[in-house]
Amino acid sequence: MSPFKALVIREKGSPATLETLEPGDLPDGDVLVSVQYSSLNYKDGLAITQTSPVIRKFPMVPGVDLVGTVVESTSSTFQPGQTVIATGWEMGERYWGGYSQMAKVQADWLIPLPDRLTGVEAMAIGTAGLTAMLSIMALEAHGISSDRPILVTGAAGGVGSIAIALLSRLGYPVTASSGRHEIIGDYLHDLGATDVIGRLEPLQPALGSQQWSGAIDTVGGQTLATLLKTITYGGCVANCGLAGGSNLPTTVFPFILRNVSLLGIDSVLCPQEKRLQAWQRLTELLTDDLFELILNAIIPLDHVPTFSKQILAGQVQGRVVVDCNG
Ligand code: NDP
Numbered sequence: 001m002s003p004f005k006a007l008v009i010r011e012k013g014s015p016a017t018l019e020t021l022e023p024g025d026l027p028d029g030d031v032l033v034s035v036q037y038s039s040l041n042y043k044d045g046l047a048i049t050q051t052s053p054v055i056r057k058f059p060m061v062p063g064v065d066l067v068g069t070v071v072e073s074t075s076s077t078f079q080p081g082q083t084v085i086a087t088g089w090e091m092g093e094r095y096w097g098g099y100s101q102m103a104k105v106q107a108d109w110l111i112p113l114p115d116r117l118t119g120v121e122a123m124a125i126g127t128a129g130l131t132a133m134l135s136i137m138a139l140e141a142h143g144i145s146s147d148r149p150i151l152v153t154g155a156a157g158g159v160g161s162i163a164i165a166l167l168s169r170l171g172y173p174v175t176a177s178s179g180r181h182e183i184i185g186d187y188l189h190d191l192g193a194t195d196v197i198g199r200l201e202p203l204q205p206a207l208g209s210q211q212w213s214g215a216i217d218t219v220g221g222q223t224l225a226t227l228l229k230t231i232t233y234g235g236c237v238a239n240c241g242l243a244g245g246s247n248l249p250t251t252v253f254p255f256i257l258r259n260v261s262l263l264g265i266d267s268v269l270c271p272q273e274k275r276l277q278a279w280q281r282l283t284e285l286l287t288d289d290l291f292e293l294i295l296n297a298i299i300p301l302d303h304v305p306t307f308s309k310q311i312l313a314g315q316v317q318g319r320v321v322v323d324c325n326g
Contacts, residue, residue, distance in 0.1 A: 001032075001071070005324075006100030007301050009048070011058045016048050016099075018302045027096055029104030030075045033084060035068040036119045038098030039126035040299075040307050040320040041158060042243060047092055048308035056094045062304075063322070064091050064268075065126040066098030066105075067119045075107030083113040085279075087127045088268035099301055101324050111276060114283040123321045124295045125282055128158030131267040133278040135159075135216045135238035136166055138263045142236045144214045149173040149195065151211075151227065154218035154243050155188055156180050157311075161294050161318045162286075163216045168192020169285045175212070177223075184317060190293055199244075200226040206253040214238070221245025228254040228262065240265035243314065294318045300326035 001023040008019045026032075047054040047062045055062070065087045070078050078084060089109040091097035096104070113122055144150070150167050154160040155176035167174045169192065176193035177200060178184065185196045199219075203226045210232040217224050218241035227237055228250055239262060254260040270278075286294075296318040299307060310316050 001102065004101035005301065006061045006102075007063070007304055009050075009055065009058065009060045009062060013050060016062065016305050023102070026102060026104045030073060030107040031070055031078050031084070031105055031110060032072040033066065033068040033103045033105060034071050035066045035098055035101055035103050035324045037067050037123040038063040038322040038324060039065045039123040039128070040304065040311055040316070040322060041065070041127045042241070042311055043127070044092060044304070045308040045311040048305055049312060051312060054093055060092070061096040061100045062092040063098030063100070064088060064093070065123060066091070066103055067113060067122045068103065073107065077107050078110055083119065084110040085113055085122050086110050087130055088270065090268060099304060099322065099324065108272065111272070111279060114279055116283050120295070120298065120321055121286075121291050124291055124319045125162070125286065126158075126319065127267055128319060129162045129282055129286070130270070130275065130278055131240050131265060132159050132163035132166055132216065133282050134267055134270060134274070135163060135240055135265050136170070137274070137278065138238045138265060139214050139216070139236060142261055142263060144172075144236065146172050146213065148211060148213040148232055149175040150213060151175045151177055151215040153177045153200065153215065153223050153227065154241060155193070155196075156184055156317050157218060157243065157314070158319045159216075159218045159240060161191055164188065164191040164193050165290045165294065166282075166285050179314060180317075187293065187317065191290070199223065202226060203229050205229070206251050207257065210258070217241065219244035221247055222249060224248055225250045228260060231258065231260045234259045236261040236263055238263045238265050240267070296320050298323050298326070
């Protein structure tokens, strides 16, 4: 194996820089992967800019997702030449991640690339798409009605965009809540939103009018508090994110007077069986036209720091794929 390029953060507070690494620099792992693409998620933005302590070990190669070809494997599950996907499992946090031309990972983090997907499509989905699907699976398991719309917050972002597309393909009426509703309303309608509104404002009373059968919330904070007050009796909210804040200034009234459920979603340590189910459903539901809509840009590794600032500022629409060889 020859030297390869990777984005590296050497120590706490230092910037991410493109470096040439030697094969011996790679950490231990069962499977050596020649990485084709990674993607940009909100958490990658937090890690690259070190806005929050996402990175637990230095030096770190960030990037929570990757798709690539197996080069060497000590596991009987994966053979050289196979194309594989890895998302989460603390890559880019505790273990070196996908912003690299080569990666060494554990075999039990990997799933085979589904036949119907290209590498770019797999990373257009990435952690964001997996999280959107897991959120829908949680709503379904709770038992969600389509009598009233399902609300998606942070609608123009990665998780939000894919959640709208999936919910609409599954036949649910979807309301998209976005701070950019006036400028990208067409995009949200094209994804399948039946209605587009602005961000939710704080609501003083303990409960508000019952508007949504359920919700996928990527924003947290005050938005989630308002959301809980406006869910119909017996409905539920799948919360996966904190783009608007990690506090939850709520009361117990939505839970004890309206039987509302708050469901937590984690994609990082999600068990493999559930991931495989989610990827299967993503592959079935996301069609070429949706990939075209959702895929915002394919960027080279050295553009990741600039895009990281943009994603934290809520300026990225849909999904950004990172071409590790571009
Ligand atoms: P994006 O940046 O792509 O989307 C977030 C969206 O939230 C933005 O596009 C914007 O949408 C909205 N937003 C941004 N800032 C604010 C704000 N201050 N107040 C209200 N809304 C805001 O990020 P991702 O889709 O990658 O991730 C979304 C969230 O989900 C993040 O918090 C991320 O950490 C979390 N996440 C969690 C996972 C898990 O396993 N639990 C996995 C993946 C993501 P708009 O302009 O439309 O309002």
